[in-house]
Amino acid sequence: MGAKGAGAATSTAFPEPVVQIYESLKEGNRDKALKAQEGVIGLRAVLRSYPPISAYKKACEFRGIQAGPPCLPLRPLTSEEEKKLRGELEALGLL
Numbered sequence: 001m002g003a004k005g006a007g008a009a010t011s012t013a014f015p016e017p018v019v020q021i022y023e024s025l026k027e028g029n030r031d032k033a034l035k036a037q038e039g040v041i042g043l044r045a046v047l048r049s050y051p052p053i054s055a056y057k058k059a060c061e062f063r064g065i066q067a068g069p070p071c072l073p074l075r076p077l078t079s080e081e082e083k084k085l086r087g088e089l090e091a092l093g094l095l
Contacts, residue, residue, distance in 0.1 A: 010044055013059035014094055017043065039092070046088045051075055055085055062086060062095055 011018040017039045024033035047055045054077045057067040062085075069076045077085065089095045 009053075009056045010040060010047065013047075013056050013063065013065075014043060042092060043089075043094065046085070046092065050077060050081055050085060054081075058082055058085060059089060062089065 008018065017036050020036040021033045021040065024030070024036060047059065049055075051070075051074060053070045053074050057070060058077050060067040086095065
C-alpha cells in the first residue's frame with residue numbers, strides 16, 4: 001500500500017464505509033476491510049447507474065448536505081430516479 005491518500009466521490013456522500021476500509025487495514029483486519037470494500041463496490045454500482053454527478057449530489061442531499069444541482073450540461077435526477085435511488089440506498093443500509 002504505497003498510497004498516502006485518495007479522493008473519491010463515493011466517500012463524499014458516504015465516508016463511513018471508506019473509512020472502515022482504511023481503519024480495518026490499519027488494524028490488520030483484512031477480512032473486515034474486504035467486507036467493507038464489497039459494500040463500497042455495491043454502492044458505486046448503484047451510484048454509477050444514474051446520470052453522472054447527479055446521484056452523488058442527491059445522495060448528499062438525502063444525508064442533509066446541500067450539494068446543489070449539477071452544472072450544465074449534466075441534468076439533475078428526475079423525481080422517479082430520486083425515489084429509486086433512495087430505495088436502493090436504503091436497501092444497502094446507508095439511509
